[in-house]
Amino acid sequence: xxxxxxxLPYAHSALAAHGMCQETLELHHDKHHQAYVxxxxxxxxxxxxxxxxxxxxxxxxxxGKADMAPVFNNxxxxxxxxxxxxNMSPTxxxxxxxxxxxxxxxxxxxxxxxxxxxxxxxxxxGSGWAWLILAADGKLKVTKTPNGSNPLATGxxxxxxxxxxxxxxxxxxxxxRRPDYVTNWLDKLANYEFAEAKL
Ligand SMILES: [Fe+2]
Numbered sequence: 001x002x003x004x005x006x007x008l009p010y011a012h013s014a015l016a017a018h019g020m021c022q023e024t025l026e027l028h029h030d031k032h033h034q035a036y037v038x039x040x041x042x043x044x045x046x047x048x049x050x051x052x053x054x055x056x057x058x059x060x061x062x063x064g065k066a067d068m069a070p071v072f073n074n075x076x077x078x079x080x081x082x083x084x085x086x087n088m089s090p091t092x093x094x095x096x097x098x099x100x101x102x103x104x105x106x107x108x109x110x111x112x113x114x115x116x117x118x119x120x121x122x123x124x125x126g127s128g129w130a131w132l133i134l135a136a137d138g139k140l141k142v143t144k145t146p147n148g149s150n151p152l153a154t155g156x157x158x159x160x161x162x163x164x165x166x167x168x169x170x171x172x173x174x175x176x177r178r179p180d181y182v183t184n185w186l187d188k189l190a191n192y193e194f195a196e197a198k199l
Contacts, residue, residue, distance in 0.1 A: 003044075003055065003078060004037065005029075005030075005033055008025065009085055009086060012029070013025075015090060015189060018184070019173055019181075019184040019188055019189065021173055027168065028169055029085065033077075036081065037074075039070070040074040040075050043071045047071075055075060055078060059072065059075050059076055059153050063076075063154075072149075076150055079150060079152060083159060083162050084162055084164050086191065087161050087162060087163070087190065087195075088190065089190075092188060093186075093188045093189065093190060095110060096192060099192055102199060103140060106141075107140065113132075118179065118186070119142075120142045121144070121165050122178055122182060124145075124165050127147055127166040128146040128147055129149075129150060129164060130163050130165060131143050131150070131151050133157035133160060135156060135157035143156055160194075163190075
């Protein structure tokens with residue numbers, strides 16, 4: 001069965017008051033994410049080795065293989081964006097107690113976590129993602145990946161939150177000011193309840 005674009009878990013206009021306008025979500029979800037899904041389905045159609053595989057399996061089997069880079073890029077971006085929509089909420093920004101306690105334990109405080117996340121997101125050169133992950137050692141960590149890569153592919157840990165720092169995710173709302181987009185995302189958009197549920 002072909003991969004499909006998931007519905008947004010909120011209206012396209014639902015995040016506008018929190019710094020992500022309707023047009024950004026229409027372009028980013030309906031056009032950019034759809035393009036990754038369409039391209040991925042095209043690769044699956046032409047390659048019997050990919051048929052019947054889950055998205056996660058395709059990410060793993062294409063990772064690090066030069067001849068499968070286009071497959072990896074589109075499968076990775078499909079996986080990343082599915083998470084990204086769930087990682088935002090019209091009531092985002094509030095960190096629930098269990099996650100907050102874990103953040104304090106592993107980063108020293110919420111401010112330290114946000115600083116580390118902002119640093120990762122703003123120093124990712126060009127396009128990519130920054131992540132809050134639960135690493136194999138049981139600790140929360142911040143990491144970043146270029147282009148369509150992600151912690152599933154690198155094996156760094158379970159992704160709890162991922163921010164898209166491709167320009168298509170923030171240019172209409174913040175122009176070239178990626179640091180402002182990241183700060184706003186952490187304070188007003190991030191769905192920390194979703195992250196806590198994955199602990
Ligand atoms: Fe994106």
